Amino acid sequence: MSKEIPEFVRVPASTVRDEMVTYSVRYGAKNFIETGTHYGDTCCHMAATKYFENIFSVELSKTCCDFLEKDFPRLTKSIGVDVSKVRFWKGDSANLLPEMISLVDDRCIFWLDAHISGGVTVCAEDYETPIMTELNIISSHSIKDHVIIIDDIKGCFDSHPAWPDIDEVIAAIKSINPDYLITIKYGILFAEVPNSAPKPLHNGIPNGPITVLEHKK
Numbered sequence: 001m002s003k004e005i006p007e008f009v010r011v012p013a014s015t016v017r018d019e020m021v022t023y024s025v026r027y028g029a030k031n032f033i034e035t036g037t038h039y040g041d042t043c044c045h046m047a048a049t050k051y052f053e054n055i056f057s058v059e060l061s062k063t064c065c066d067f068l069e070k071d072f073p074r075l076t077k078s079i080g081v082d083v084s085k086v087r088f089w090k091g092d093s094a095n096l097l098p099e100m101i102s103l104v105d106d107r108c109i110f111w112l113d114a115h116i117s118g119g120v121t122v123c124a125e126d127y128e129t130p131i132m133t134e135l136n137i138i139s140s141h142s143i144k145d146h147v148i149i150i151d152d153i154k155g156c157f158d159s160h161p162a163w164p165d166i167d168e169v170i171a172a173i174k175s176i177n178p179d180y181l182i183t184i185k186y187g188i189l190f191a192e193v194p195n196s197a198p199k200p201l202h203n204g205i206p207n208g209p210i211t212v213l214e215h216k217k
């Protein structure tokens, strides 16, 4: 039986990208790893922040890969974005994510967005979304508190045979670390381990009215 599909409030792509940067800063994650590059818009956005040390992305569509090789460097240069930290892989994320993740030994923010979505986009022959394989690859990494963000989670609510059930996705994330906090908003799943944030953002400022009153005494 299919689950009730929540009503997702949609926000512009730029809002989601900004929110991903906020997560990166909160968790000190300086590696951005994306599956499903499309034309590299999110990579360009992340490069423009100058925050990340590595921005890795993998794309399966030949048309997109040709664009990324020939046009992406010229176009990003024309708008003044330094993309020297961006590196693209051509192929299926299910095969290439292990290599990408092996190059980092620090916390990452994963933007899992590899699926067919019209136009020049494609999907692998045997599956529409590699999401469960990707989560499995992330689970074998030594770091157990990466920030994991999954786009288009709606597919996991409507019993579509090509997509895993949402319960299966949540179980896979919790099996990496039971402390994952999972939030779904804008049709996107955000998974974070709150107690892994490197330092409180309040930087020593008392964090509530009672503490403030105590300080006044």
Ligand SMILES: C[S@@+](CC[C@H](N)C(=O)[O-])C[C@H]1O[C@@H](n2cnc3c(N)ncnc32)[C@H](O)[C@@H]1O
Pocket: 034, 035, 036, 037, 038, 039, 040, 041, 042, 058, 059, 060, 061, 064, 091, 092, 093, 094, 113, 114, 115, 116, 117, 120, 121, 122, 123, 124, 128, 130
């Ligand atoms: C929704 S688009 C990605 C948008 C992009 N992440 C962004 O934020 O601008 C999904 C992309 O995933 C690609 N894709 C589909 N299956 C894939 C796979 N198994 N491995 C890598 N890329 C894949 C599609 O060709 C498509 O370009």
